Amino acid sequence: MAGRPPEVDHVKKTFFKEIQAAEDLVAKILQFKGGINPVGTVGIHPKHVRQVVELAFMGVVASWEEFLEMALVRYVAGAKTGTGYRPTPKFGRATSIEHAYQVLSNNPKFNPRKDYLKVTDPNWVTSQADFLFSAHGFGNVKIKGPLLGHASSIRNRVAHSSEKCRADFKATAIHFLMPATGALKQGYGPGDLLVTPVSRHFGQPAIQSQSTHFSAFAELYKSLADTIVP
Incomplete structure (x- = not known):
């Protein structure tokens, strides 16, 4: 007999707290983006300001992926929001969160401590939701997949300096900035892009x-x- 379905509202609440903490950190550090070095004190170099922004962004992306996984797994196990919303299942619900992981991974021996769901791939997330639910709220993840992919490229460049990560980030930065020369200035990095105002791809209100x-x-x-x- 299936137990009580898990809850899901706290998953979004925790995610929003993580975003707010990152936004607060960035707002504070950007107060020093011009550098600060009064006589007799240790200054904050602009490079270090950008590094803090990069690390904050890494945290946001990681929190997003954790949110996606936790929400999807809980919905498969029958979770619903405090307002009574839940996706409409096609085949019934998993009997537990552990069972939901097995369903989503198609692996009866799935171990969340060492195995991974492919939540970094927006297409995987939406294809799983489409297969398991006849109605759900994951559709916009696929629609915004290109933007989410660029976010991953920024995060990956912060974490790694491989040729692939460098090339992917360069393509992302050029996609957003569309520099007249078609090239980035020497040493342009994720922190530079993250603190630059948007000029395309995010809609007029953001611009x-x-x-x-x-x-x-x-x-x-x-x-x-x-x-x-919701």
Whole structure:
């Protein structure tokens, strides 16, 4: 006999807290983006300011992926929001969160401590949701898949300096900035892009408010979370 379905509201609440903490950190560190070095004190180099922004963004992307996984797994196990919403299952629900992991991974021996779901791939997330539910809130994840892919490229460049990560980030930065020369300035990195106001791809409200790429991605994640856990 199946037990009580797991809850899901706290998953979004925790995710939003993580985003808010990252936004607060970035807002504070950007107060020093011009550098600070008064006589007799240790200054904050602009490079270090950008590094803090990069690390904050890494945290946001990781929190988004954790949110996706936790929400999807719980819905497969029958979770519903406090307002009574839940996706409409095609085949019934899993008997537990452990069983939900097995269903999603198609692996009866799935171990969350060492195995992974492919939540970094928006197409995988939506294909799983399409297969398991006749109605669900994950559709916008696929629609926004290209933007989410660029976010992953930024995160990966922060974490790694491989040729692939460098090339992927360069393509992402050029996609967003469209520099007249078709090239980035020497040493241009993720932190530079994240603190630059958006000029395309995020919609007119973000452009008109001069939101940075960091802020625009944070708002994107929050809007997607609201459709997944309404």
